[in-house]
Amino acid sequence: MKILYISISGNTRSFVQRLAAYIQNQYEVTVELKEIHENSVFEDEHDSFFTFVPTYLDGGNGVDNGDTEILTETMREYLEFHDNYRYCLGVIGSGNKNFNHQYCLTAKQYAEKFQFPFLADYELRGTQEDLERISAVLIQAVK
Helix, strand or coil: CEEEECCCCCHHHHHHHHHHHHHHHHHCCCCEEEECCCCCCCCCCCCCEEEEEECCEECCCCCCCCCEECCCHHHHHHHHHHHHHHHEEEEEEEECHHHHHHCCHHHHHHHHHHCCCEEEEEECCCCHHHHHHHHHHHHHHHC
C-alpha cells in the first residue's frame, strides 16, 4: 500500500507514520510513505496510492466567499503531473473542526477536481479510533 502525503505542521506526517505502523501490525501489510513537499522531484506514478492532505486556506469561509488553497498546492501539482491522479484510490483529509465548513475542504476539493473518492477524515493528529477506522477503510479499498 502506498500513501502520498503533504505535511505542513507535522500533524499529517505524525498521523500517516502511526497509521503505517498500525496497518503493518494489524493487517501485516507494508505501507510505503511518500512525502510531497515544495522541493520534491515530481515522478510518474505507476501504482495505486492514497492521498492524505491537510487543509490550509486563505480567506473566506469555504462556503460563499472564498477558499483559496495555500501551502498544499504542491500536492495538487504532483497529482496533476502527467495525470498521476489516475492512480489515486481516494483522498483522506484532515483539519480543525473549529473551522466549520472549511474542515477537510482541500481534500473534498481534490476529490471533486480529480474524480476520486473522499474516503475519510480526521482532526489534527488523529486519535487511536481514527487510526483503526481509517486503516479499515484503506484495507477495504485495496481489496
